[in-house]
Amino acid sequence: MLKSLIAASLLMLCSHARADTAAAPVTVTLHGQRFSVKLATNEAAREHGLMMRTSLAPDHGMLFVFPDTAPRGFWMKNTLIPLDILYFDEQHKLVSAQLNVPPCKAVPCPVYPSAGPARYVLELSAGTVKRIGVRDGDTLAIEGKLGAVD
Incomplete structure (x- = not known):
């Protein structure tokens, strides 16, 4: 009984730490x-992206x-919501942007390419880039752990 209780407690602690x-x-x-x-660091998360969201806060x-x-x-x-799509290189420098990209209304959906090689892509609510004055060459600062990327 004590072993079961200890094992259950350890499992709960490990689960909590992972969460x-x-x-x-x-x-x-x-x-x-x-x-x-929100991070998309694996293929499944990158494929799903912001699908089916009906809103995105201005600071998210x-x-x-x-x-x-x-x-x-992309x-x-x-x-379901229009987005600004920003492409950044390995040094976090903005290399390209697709602005006010509309939701896809007909299949096949158009693809919005980067103008150069990118390692990071940031999606924000449409109009954000214009609102805050983003320019080519701006640098993206990332704070927090990205975790494993595959």
Whole structure:
């Protein structure tokens, strides 16, 4: 009985520690504006992205992290809100942006490519880039742990 209780307690502690790590907040700062971001660090999360969301707070976004730097292309399949899509290289420098990208209304959905190789992609509510004055070459500061990227 005591062994079962100890094992259950350890399992609960380990689960709680994993949940805290997974829930650790990640923020990014771009052109002096701070955003809380949801991470997409694996293929499944990157494929799902912001699908089926009906809103995105002005100070929130999604940061896609890739294991390599390469040309990227994003589409808006099942994405219900317009977005600004920003592409950053391995030094976190803005290399390209697709602004006010509308939800996909017809299949096949258009692809919105980067103008150069990117390792990080930040999706924000449409109009954010214009509102905060983002410019080519701006640097993205990432605060928090990105975890494993695959």
